[in-house]
Amino acid sequence: MLDLKFLRQNAAQVQAALARRGLDITLDEFLQLDEKRRRLLFEAEQMKNRLNTVSLEIGRLKKAGRDAGDLQSRMRELSQEIKEMDEQVRAVVDAQTGIQLSLPNLPDESVPLGTGAEDNLTVRAWGAIPSFPFPPKPHWELGEDLGIIDFERGAKVSGARFSFARGLGARLERALINFMLDLHVSRGYTEVFPPFLVNRESMTGTGQLPKFAGEMFRVEDAGYYLIPTAEVPVTNLYRGEVLDGARLPVKLAAYSACFRAEAGAAGKDTRGLIRQHQFNKVELVKFCRPEDSFEELETLTADACRVLESLGLPYRVVVLCTGDMGFASAKTYDLEVWLPAAGTYREISSCSNFGDFQARRANIRYRDGRGKSAYVHTLNGSGVAVGRTVAAILENYQQADGSVVVPEALRPFMRVDRIEKS
């Protein structure tokens, strides 16, 4: 959410920034509502002031044993008028807040201009792209042949975009989660295990609601939402709180299952682990001082890169252009891992600085010893998506005989050197 006063005073600048995102949004209606709101508010407040003043007077008169019936009946009328006025104010505020909540964050000036994924810029690449003396198989074939991933029964038991992991496949999921969490904890993150269902307020706090209801699963009766990422519960951990400035930055690492409806992705990535309704992910979340957030984004991204480097998976880092960035983000780096069978890089992590956009929605502030409180800046990034890591390991470490070598760093967790058909 953008600041009310900022919107009021810098409407042109905001419109220009949104235009960089490819959005043709005018703030005219918002500004008109704002003016109307202030006008009505002022009127309502004056009426209330009169009511309060006279009510005190009535109290005094009564105490003195004098009659105040006339004043009382007049105030009864005023009280009714105030009620109607409040009704009007509320309608205007709701309309204005609705617009405010639907405006995306402004891209940082360092973000390249563009309209879509093709305009993202590669920042750097790491690792040698492997060459195979045989045609590399896609991970779903490897997984099925090895008997470690079962897509068919996933579809039977649940539906399309669900799967079972089995045997060493299941152990691989668990190993990756433990490996990633251990790595991040060793770099100063505190491990958190969050709820997977959250309420509406939390989804609004991080920006999924009200705009993106269609992308999430919801528990009908209870009204809970299934989290699309641990970002939601972990960022909302401090919703409505004032953090001790001396404790910043707060760095948290959380494993969670993630649930996404993938509406609108019909026909995309229908095979394999790339786009499932449920997948595992380890997420990094930071709360920091405003002046530190862009530096924290760099280190957060580096922390995500470290996972891929430790696993020996070739990847590149791209900075998302203005047209491809997420709703709440001011700047985003995607990590893309190399998938040999497709011969392309695929997103495996997305690291974003949200500035105070989420903090304002979720009302997360900090305070130093004395002085006023201010909104923190929030950041998060995958560290990293587990399902896609499984896919990358299977494809990059496959052998001519169909077996898969286990990356060195994972062996303490897997307790085998190689995954073979059993």
Next chain:
RNA sequence: GGAGAGAUGGCCGAGUAGGUCGAAGGCGGUCGCCUGCUAAGCGAUUACACGGGCCUAAACCUGUGUCGCGGGUUCGAAUCCCGCUCUCUCCGCCA
């Protein structure tokens, strides 16, 4: 699921026969004084949001709202009534 108790400022905790209560007192914080240093002591100060004064910002003054959330009664509600949420205790059930 059944029975009961509760929710007040950064924290603890007063306040219910409705009327200067944004809220006593304490702790903590900040500033000043005192002190060779520390401890202790003394004085002051210490919620947030949104408006108006104000042309941009700060400071300041002023108004409105906020005592879990939402309604209601009343000229007037932290105090009375209704609904909801959450917390705690006991019983039952359960991984």
